[in-house]
Amino acid sequence: MKILPDAFIQKYQELLGQEAAAFFASLKEEPVPAFRTNPLKKSQQSFSCTIPNTDWGHYGKISGKSAEHVTGLVYSQEPAAQMVGQAAAPKKGMRVLDLAAAPGGKSTHILSYLDNTGILVSNEISSKRCKSLVENIERFGAQNVVVTNESAQNLAKTFRHYFDLIVFDAPCSGEGMFRKEPEAVRNWQDSLPAKCADLQKQILREAIPMLAYGGQLVYSTCTWSPEENEEVVSWLLQEYDYLDIVELPKLNGMTEGIGLPEAARMYPHRFKGEGQFIAKIKDNRDEKAVSLPRGKSNLTREEAQLWQEFAAKHLKRPLKGLLQTFGANLYLLPDGLPDLSGLKIARNGLHLGTFKKKRFEPSFALGLALPKHDIEQSIEIDIEQFKRYVSGDIIFLTDTYPNGWYQLCVKGNGLGFAKVVGHTIKNYFPKGLRFYA
Ligand SMILES: C[S@@+](CC[C@H](N)C(=O)[O-])C[C@H]1O[C@@H](n2cnc3c(N)ncnc32)[C@H](O)[C@@H]1O
Structure with a gap:
């Protein structure tokens, strides 16, 4: 790891007191590699070194060139980051937004809980980062996810009070990534946490209108600065009097938030992993259904027939959802989505395939997503x-x-x-x- 900035050392010396020496020593150790297995894949394998108190977590490294990675049976994610998806733990059938999603660690974890029910809108503002997000989502093989390439402000025009759960894994000063990414140390400045906090509040302000009445928000960062963590959450609770904080269980060495015991912090000298902060917040208003204009199918009769012929010959079970074409490509969207026509879409649901002169060619994504017992x-x-x-x-x-x-x-x-x-x-x-x- 690069040499830590003096201002960083001074700040955490004051904040952590007697624990500071152990904290700084842990920053000199190697990062902890880990991965999650994917319960959506029907052919499972047993892996050793399970991460305690997780459903799918294991310590260790899996090669990006392995069959396990390429077929989406595993997703590499360090242990502290795994605690974010776990804190979110959406129930089946929920409508979920992952607001800052690339490369897809939290989104794929959310999809594991949803188990092909409900809806995930996985959003990433950077079109460059969206590419790897789409690849990772496709490999994971879920049928209920749309990838958007939008700002929170634009998303909110389409999804007013729509999501039962919003996960906001915020862009941050990245102190918790110091061991993994030397660039995070290079980019750190004393003034960075306050700048990031301003952006985090702005994005939250834009995102809150998308939360359903009675919905939940999981806010996380991979940094330790109180400015971006407890201070942002306290601001949120003050600004929106209908939001309450929810207590998170402190697992595997997590500690309480500073002055905010319901939230969770992860430091590498206490928790076997990198740095993370998580808070869970609930809208305490009564649940209220909101109706939004729905998306419509736009297939021509010929396209619908070509798809039906393919499905009848090759699939053992009909696929449920809304069929839509984008150019020559056919996609399956989860039922219950509003009309997405005002949004930049990176992946309009599950890519089923492509229409080519009077025939239909199935996509790579479809062959990744379907278990073999669903295919002839x-x-x-x-x-x-x-x-x-x-x-x-x-x-x-x-x-x-x-x-x-x-x-x-x-x-x-x-x-x-x-x-x-x-x-x-x-x-x-x-x-x-x-x-x-
Ligand atoms: C911590 S990373 C997300 C990691 C991801 N959740 C995962 O687990 O793989 C934060 C993301 O926020 C995105 N971001 C940056 N500025 C943003 C903004 N103004 N609105 C929304 N997202 C933003 C970044 O492009 C980045 O992908």
């Missing part, structure tokens, strides 16, 4: 074939299969659709994702 035809490939396939090669078959579309599976989980022609599987692994394993 699948082919299991071994690890050597997996390595060749992800590098862009075709696969030679020893058995005979009728020509057509098959879901490819590795270790039991989908790796997209591919076409069998004679004794070969043609390569449909997206060019932008190819690599040499």
